[in-house]
Amino acid sequence: MTDLRTAVIYYSATGSVYAMAQAAAKAAEHAGSEVRLRKVRELAPEQAIAGNEGWAAHAAQTQDVPEATLDDLEWADLLVVGAPTRFGLPAAQLKQFLDTTGPLWGEGKLVNKAATSFTSAATAHGGQETTITALNNTFYHWGCLIVPPGYADPIQFQAGNPYGSSHTSNNGTTPPGQVELDAVAFQARRAVQVAQALKTGLAAA
Structure with missing residues (x-):
């Protein structure tokens, strides 16, 4: 085990981003981080959720997953953030949480953390890259160091997104496959490695 702490924070309506978040969390833990x-x-509204079978089922499936707080952000050395794409931007649920971080930002408590992001969209070319770069815009403001997966592993030549892991759900009919899960696992492992080097280097400076 290292002394690194990772917060995997996500929003998922029907489960695609949740599956990727689980893979990222497991990979970060296996890489030695507390997660x-x-x-x-x-x-x-509950009525909207109940009217969509997949959404309702996922809400019930994940009812015991703890909700993110500002303490989770302050606690972590590494932030792994995932959200579905909504018109090329992160889903409002995730964005609303990010919008509550002003107090931490104002006190400089998010500076020098490592951060990386991932997404899922209903269609190919549905905004995967713009969603990831939009999430990264928040990290710039926080003063984080962004860790992209790049093409630093053979899985990336199959997954094909150097900005961050992404998935195409084909309007919710296709869950993340092994390539997508392996890609986000690699992204998490790489981020843990970089975050640990950053933390060690800052402590020694």
Whole structure:
């Protein structure tokens, strides 16, 4: 074990991003990090959720996953953040949580953390890359060091997204496959390695 602490924070409506978050959390843990897996608060009305079978089933499946708090961000050395794409931007539920981080930002408590992001969209070219870069815009403001997967592992030549892991759900009919799960696992392992080097280097400086 290292002394690294990782917060995997996500929003998922029907399960695609949740599956990727689970893979990221497991990989980070196997890489030696202590991990918190946290979902953000749901904003949609119960009636809307109940009217979508997949959404309702996923809400019931993950009812015991703890909700993210500002303490999770402050606690972590590494932030792994995932959200579905909504019109090329992160889903409102995740964005709303990010919008509550002003107090931590104002006190400089997010500076020099490592951060990386991932997403899922309903269609190919549905905004995967713009969602990841939009998430990264928040990390710039926080003063984080962004860790992209790049093409630093053979899995990336199959997954094909150097910005961050992504998945195409084909309008919710296709869950993440082994390539997507292996890609986000690699991304998490790489982020743990970089975050640990960053933490060690800062402590020695």
